[in-house]
Structure formats: C-alpha cells, structure tokens
Amino acid sequence: MIDKNAVGKTGVPFSLEVERGKIHEFARATHARHADYFSEQPIAPPTFLTTMFFWEAYVEGANPWHFVQMDQKRGMHAEQEYTFHGPPPCAGTRLTCQSRITEIYEKAGKRGGLLTFAVMVTEFRDQSGQLVAEARMTGVETARPPSEP
C-alpha cells in the first residue's frame, strides 16, 4: 500500500562516475551500434543514468523510494524520462546525484480498480554544480497483481 506521506522525502546525495567500460557494456546490452558509444571517450546512452542504482547502493539513505512502500507484487515501472541540459555526459564525468519523491496520485484503471502512481526525480550535477540531467521515474501500483488476468 502506497504511503502518500512519502512525497517530499529526499535521499542523501551520492556520486556517479560515468565510466568508459560501463558505457561499452550498456551500449552493447541495448544493441547500440553507433561509434560514439565505443570510442576512447564514449557518450552515455539516453537511458544510461539508470546505472545510478549501482552507485546509490553504497550510500545509506541515497534512495528514498522505499518510503513509497509500493507492494512489490502489484508494483510496476510505468514510465521513465531523462532530460539533458546539453549533450549527455561522456566517460570521465563525475556526477553528484540526489533523488526525491515528488508526486503520488491516483487514477481509475481501464478495467476498474484504482491505480496509484508515485514519481521519483533524480538530479545529476557536474563538478561545477551545473544541472546536467534529470531522471523521472514513475511507478504504478495496481489493484491486483499484474500476472493475474
């Protein structure tokens, strides 16, 4: 059951190093073929910042998502968005990241039953403090498990 009091909960900042080998690995895993992903200083693919989950795992309190208390059996990733305020970061960039629960709202499902959505926004800043990118993750909790017809 989603807890609406989670809105505003903010995680502890953590660092993410955009690494060359990790970009190669990620690009290959997403069937990317562009040479800019496999160069000496490759560019991060559009959804690469999802690898932030590796980095926040080492910082206690970095991920505020647990405050949402989404039921794992009825929870799903509904939407994901990345915004870049310039070219996506390239290998060698060190980003400071911070996540916050920004929204929780309800909608009626198509086949009846209430859908509850929760949104977490993560900001990525470079060493000068400039906002480089934002990630917006939307999770949904359905009235019944998605594996049931």
Added chain:
Amino acid sequence: MTPKWDEIESGNEPPPLVIGPVTRTDFVRYQGASGDMNPIHHDEEFARAAGYQAPLAVGMFQAGVLNSWATHWLGPANVRRSRVRWKEQVWPGDVLTCSGKVVRKYEESGERRVDLELSCTRQTGGLAVQGWMTFVVP
C-alpha cells in the same frame, strides 16, 4: 551519417530495426549492465512462483534498445530528452520491431530541434513500449 537540418522533415521515418528472437541471455546481459538484478527477469522458478509463464524482459531493456536505435539515426550527443511508457510485457522468444518518426521540427532556445514518436512492438503487433524523444539537429 547524422542527417542535417535541411535533410529532416516532419513525417520522416528511418528504416525500422528488427531484433530477436530475444533471449534470457539478452535480459541477463542488460541486467548486468544496468544493475537491476531482480530475479523475475532471469530465474525461471522465481518467475513462475510470481505467476508468470517465464522470466519477463526488463522493461528498461526494450526501452534502451528503442533509444539506441533512435540515437543511431540522430546522434548520441544530440539527445535532449527521452521518455518511455511501458504497455505490454516482452517475453523470451519475442521479435521486437523499433520504429518511429519525426512529429515536429522547430527552433527553441536558439537550438534546432526535432521531436520523435517511437514504438517498440512485438511480433503479435502488440505495443510493448511507447517513446518520445527530442534531439538537437546541428
């Protein structure tokens, strides 16, 4: 070669990308790359116990494939926005088709931009991922 401003028009559609049949190995490789090790995407017993017929694909895998296809056309450095919405699950054995088109060509904040609408569909015709991207065009 990345197309130039005067080579792009609203309605342009690059040739679609067809991949697959996708396998559990595709899912596992993506899980290792992304750090999402949820067993529902690779552990047969775990997936069945959760009520699924097989391990289902990580949604971010097909979203990533769709985004990689679009950046191959318009250039990795030119991406400014990517948004995806998941519609239908993807299963081992599925053949995925990534396609999309330019829906808007405009100038904003001194930059030339295009908006794309994208889709990743299964061999059944079912829509797995809906996507929207914005690119700058040099």
